[in-house]
Amino acid sequence: MHASCTGPARMSIGPRCIALAAALCVAACGQEEERVPAPAAATFREAVDRVLPSVVYIQVESARPPYEGPLPPLPGLPLPDMPPGGIQLGAGSGIILDREGYILTSDHVVEGATAVTVTLHDRREFEAHVVARDPSTDVAVLKIQPGDYPVARLGDSDQLQLGDWVLAVGSPLGLQFSVSAGVVSAKGRSIGILGTRRDGAAQAAPLEHFIQTDAAMNPGNSGGPLVDLEGRVVGINTAIASPTGLYFGYGFAVPINLARRVADQLIRQGYVSRAYLGVMLDEVESADAQVYGLTSTEGAEVVHVEPNGPADRAGVELGDIIIGIGDREVTTVSDLQAALAELTPGAIARLHIIRYGTRTAVDVELGAIRSGERPAPQPTPPGPHGIGFSVAQQGDRPVVAAVRPHSPAARAGIRPGQVILEVNRREVTTVEEFASAVRQAHNGVLSVIVAEPELGRRIINFETRP
Structure with a gap:
């Protein structure tokens, strides 16, 4: 047989x-x-349990720009319901970096912010300020008051492999602290979203080296973590590939190794200083391979050399194909940009080059390029602030006169025209009594009983903001 x-x-x-x-x-x-079994449900749960306490929900107020057509496909952009008064609402996510209150998020989440509120997973709310932001990498850092916060565990994005399971965590479409799963679909992606500012001007030295994943992302995911199955943050979610602005199959995240370096500099000095060569680069195409005598289309083509720049002084020429820097291989422009981001300005870097079919090496003293900024302090918004609303005497009771839009008081339900009966279980009949009760509030928490014409008595509890 x-x-x-x-x-x-x-x-x-x-x-x-x-x-x-x-x-x-x-x-x-x-x-x-032998086949590797798929991760068990418990594995996903353990990863979520490890990271979720360190994830935050970010709400942003900003001045509304003129309408310029459809929104770009970036998660975290303003939600559709636009309040009146020239104020635009946005939402995104972030992770807690340390107990000093530093929070890592995406730059486009807080761009132009006039007020930022952070909600922790345990539902505590804090006012935050933007420490600094770097549009060239889409990374920003916020700060809330120091506290005993759960801190995110940061992984090593260089160790990611195609096919690795990852989880995208955030607040898509306002659905706070949601989780989706997928795999790493590609690494080192450049999709051309950071080269232009919202005002149309060119962005200085954009750096795109994204992790691509099929884990679902939507507006509100931006700034949230992409995590591995150990619950370690390996990326910061930043964009989706979509014709509609909603999830359409692929999302992109800034590798955490890059985001961490940028955040460290933003916290320390308010800007990012990166090494640069002083060249303009392009991907290698088949025609280039024929012209330059290449055996593949890998590398970064030098299409312009800045006169008297670092590369020019070292002897780099037009048409050179950079295939390596130091001990790192370069197969795309994004690879070279990512490698430069890890080097120190002023250091000597060896470029491995193919020049019309001949391999050579050039030592370059790297220049420095600066990106990022500390936002100017925001002026106190007009109208009520502090506790979020103002009162006036009307007859024998204080009455809510005006409410700051989107303040904690407004979100809790304080509205103009409400008659204030009690503050923290203390009856108030005058504006002076109201002010005294507010000053004596414990930990800035107010419990207010108001009378409304249609509902009658109602209790409203909220935290004030300094």
Whole structure:
């Protein structure tokens, strides 16, 4: 009898023949490679439990810009419901970096922010300020008051492999602290979203080296973490590939190794200083390979050399194909940009080049380029502030006169025209009594009983903001 390892069985055979056939198949075909089982549900749960306490929900107020057509496909952009009064609402996510209150998020989440509110996973709310932001990498840092916060564990994005499971955590479409799962689809993606500012001007030295994933992302995910199955943050979610602005199959995240370096500099000095060569680069195409005598389309083509810049002084020429820097291989422009981001301005870097079919090396003293900024302090918004609303005497009771839009008081339900009856279980009949009760509030928490014409008595609890 001839035993074959391929093709369907054609006839019925007995148990002994089955055993013999199996043995022959192993002998003929070799031991089948052991398959790695898919992660169990418990693995996902453990990863979520580790990271979720360190994730925050970010609400942003900013001055409304003129309408310029459809929104770009970036999660975290303002939600559709636009309040009146020239104020635009936006939402995004972030992670707590340390117990000093520093929070890592996406730059486009807080761009132009006039007020930022951070909600922790345990529902505590804090006013935050923007420490600094770097549009060239889409990274920003916020700060809330120091406290005993759960801190995110940061992983090593360089260790990610295609096919690795990852989780995207954030607040898509206002659905706070949501989780989606997918795999790493690609690394080192450049999709051309950071090259232009919202006002149309060119962005200084944009750096795109994104992790691509099919984990679902939507507006509100931006700034939130992309995590591995150990619950370690490996990326900061930043964009989606979509014609509609909603999830359409792929999302992108800034590698945490890059985001961490940028955040450290933003916290320390308010800007980012990166090494630069002083060249303009392009991807290598098939025509380039023929012109330059290349055997592949890998590398970064030098299409312009800045006169008297670092590369020019070192002897880099037009048409050079950079295939490595130091001990790192360069197959795309994004690879070279990412490698430069890890180097120190002023250091000597060896470029490995193909010049019209001939391999050579050039040592370059790296220049420095600066990006990022500390936002100017925001002026106190007009109208009520502090507790979020003002009061006036009307007859024998204080009445809410005006409410700051989107303040904690407004979100809790304070509205103009409400008659204030009690503050923190203390009856108030005058504006002076109201002010005294507010000053004595414990930990800035107010419990206010108001009277409304339609509802009658109502209790409203909220935290004030300094």
